Amino acid sequence: MSELTRLSMSLEQPLLQQLEQLVAEHGYANRSEYIRDLIREQLVQREWQQDEQVVGTITLLYNHLQRQLSERLTQLQHHHHHQIMATTHIHLDETMCVEMILARGRASELRHLLSHLQQQRGVVHATLSMTSTGGQLR
Amino acid sequence: MSELTRLSMSLEQPLLQQLEQLVAEHGYANRSEYIRDLIREQLVQREWQQDEQVVGTITLLYNHLQRQLSERLTQLQHHHHHQIMATTHIHLDETMCVEMILARGRASELRHLLSHLQQQRGVVHATLSMTSTGGQLR
Amino acid sequence: MSELTRLSMSLEQPLLQQLEQLVAEHGYANRSEYIRDLIREQLVQREWQQDEQVVGTITLLYNHLQRQLSERLTQLQHHHHHQIMATTHIHLDETMCVEMILARGRASELRHLLSHLQQQRGVVHATLSMTSTGGQLR
Amino acid sequence: MSELTRLSMSLEQPLLQQLEQLVAEHGYANRSEYIRDLIREQLVQREWQQDEQVVGTITLLYNHLQRQLSERLTQLQHHHHHQIMATTHIHLDETMCVEMILARGRASELRHLLSHLQQQRGVVHATLSMTSTGGQLR
Numbered sequence: 001m002s003e004l005t006r007l008s009m010s011l012e013q014p015l016l017q018q019l020e021q022l023v024a025e026h027g028y029a030n031r032s033e034y035i036r037d038l039i040r041e042q043l044v045q046r047e048w049q050q051d052e053q054v055v056g057t058i059t060l061l062y063n064h065l066q067r068q069l070s071e072r073l074t075q076l077q078h079h080h081h082h083q084i085m086a087t088t089h090i091h092l093d094e095t096m097c098v099e100m101i102l103a104r105g106r107a108s109e110l111r112h113l114l115s116h117l118q119q120q121r122g123v124v125h126a127t128l129s130m131t132s133t134g135g136q137l138r
Numbered sequence: 139m140s141e142l143t144r145l146s147m148s149l150e151q152p153l154l155q156q157l158e159q160l161v162a163e164h165g166y167a168n169r170s171e172y173i174r175d176l177i178r179e180q181l182v183q184r185e186w187q188q189d190e191q192v193v194g195t196i197t198l199l200y201n202h203l204q205r206q207l208s209e210r211l212t213q214l215q216h217h218h219h220h221q222i223m224a225t226t227h228i229h230l231d232e233t234m235c236v237e238m239i240l241a242r243g244r245a246s247e248l249r250h251l252l253s254h255l256q257q258q259r260g261v262v263h264a265t266l267s268m269t270s271t272g273g274q275l276r
Numbered sequence: 277m278s279e280l281t282r283l284s285m286s287l288e289q290p291l292l293q294q295l296e297q298l299v300a301e302h303g304y305a306n307r308s309e310y311i312r313d314l315i316r317e318q319l320v321q322r323e324w325q326q327d328e329q330v331v332g333t334i335t336l337l338y339n340h341l342q343r344q345l346s347e348r349l350t351q352l353q354h355h356h357h358h359q360i361m362a363t364t365h366i367h368l369d370e371t372m373c374v375e376m377i378l379a380r381g382r383a384s385e386l387r388h389l390l391s392h393l394q395q396q397r398g399v400v401h402a403t404l405s406m407t408s409t410g411g412q413l414r
Numbered sequence: 415m416s417e418l419t420r421l422s423m424s425l426e427q428p429l430l431q432q433l434e435q436l437v438a439e440h441g442y443a444n445r446s447e448y449i450r451d452l453i454r455e456q457l458v459q460r461e462w463q464q465d466e467q468v469v470g471t472i473t474l475l476y477n478h479l480q481r482q483l484s485e486r487l488t489q490l491q492h493h494h495h496h497q498i499m500a501t502t503h504i505h506l507d508e509t510m511c512v513e514m515i516l517a518r519g520r521a522s523e524l525r526h527l528l529s530h531l532q533q534q535r536g537v538v539h540a541t542l543s544m545t546s547t548g549g550q551l552r
Contacts, residue, residue: 002150009147009170011177012140018274019177022184027533032147037532038176039149039157040539046160055506057514059471061545063552088502090516092469096548100471100514102504118451119441124551125454129543131475134510136156137538138477165395175394178401193368195376197333199407201414226364228378230331234410238333238376240366256313257303262413263316267405269337272372275400276339278426285423285446287453288416294550295453298460308423314452315425315433322436412432 040137048107056110057129058101066122178275186245186268194248195267196239204260316413324383332386333405334377342398454551462521470524471543472515480536
């Protein structure tokens, strides 16, 4: 844990009341934690915009009956084994699979990886969620 | 202007340094102004999610040579005159026009208005940007 | 108007039904128009990502009682007169103003302009909506 | 696999060229696959907007040294065991952990779950990526 520093800021009275409401609505313990999360969100966005070393989760939805798709996805992932840290496979129903893939690399590399996986025939949806290595967020 | 209230918060030391950097990068006069804008952005998003009375700008890009399009757009806008506060038309080049339309109403009404304008033949792009009446942001 | 070309594509039967529903829900005259708009949206996003010459609307919400804000905003806009094509000012209520600013330039320039306007004290919200010069969308 | 249906559509000639470029840039095998993915993306967005039964991945970034955080996260996840299908934990470095959590439920329930996990002290970032059960995408 990093040490906490006290700082003061000024806020218009009505805006302060709105802030208190936001904190309550989102169930945060206090104002500071809520504001910290707003700042961290900006930092994560900056890391992705500036193509820094980031962490992201790719979620793939696909039909495992599609011929050779599983093999191709596995092959592709091995090819990117420097970026991919873990893959979890879930059987949604008789035909549909979901894979969550945690990857680390430069933002542009993870976007490229997403695009590569998404274009495979039988993958019906692919999405990338953006988080951080945490270095700047502590 | 509302009166400013002083409040204090706590922040991890490295996160404070990151905050100072964000403030500098975005050219804000000080930390408080930057954080106020983060909070206001959340408030605007909440207003739109909760379908409150909001303000939005619709930007239309269209080809004025498209038969009867100008008439249809004008008619449609008159039909929504309770929501539309102002329209500015810009001649981009020989064929393309842009219209900025400022509208006020419930969030769902403005989305509906966008969809109505967008589906007209000859409109090649339409987009809606979300802001507020300002009541909660002062 | 550009000439229309006929092309054929294949779609899974259930996906075709979903497409028909989307077309109906959004009120489009036919499938082709709906798909054209999906493609155009991708083209607009690409133009902004690749920092091409684009068109954007900046919407500013501000309190005109803020000392010298109007002067500063006017000055700033004149400084960017090569990018700004038109500005429309609307009086929302006793204190709040909205300005819609249509600007043309490289995507990064318009983002920079947004940031410049947003950081002025008294501006309570600023947002940028992304559209195109239309060159690639016709 | 669903059976493929042939359909035809019309497109302005220059827009068709742009489409071919998008298909090539994203590495798709053909036009139809690219357009299918555009349609599916709209369907996923509609499912989330209409609060249907959906699938989502929550990615949590947190400091495992934070007192009792791991216990609280585990407890919370058990409380939501009807929605959570799988959790994968990755050790990023000495202090930071990432958890990918695959959840199924109504869109609003998954948003609520995200908010619940995010507000825990020590969680420095949380994000939700939206996909589908696949029912409408095949």
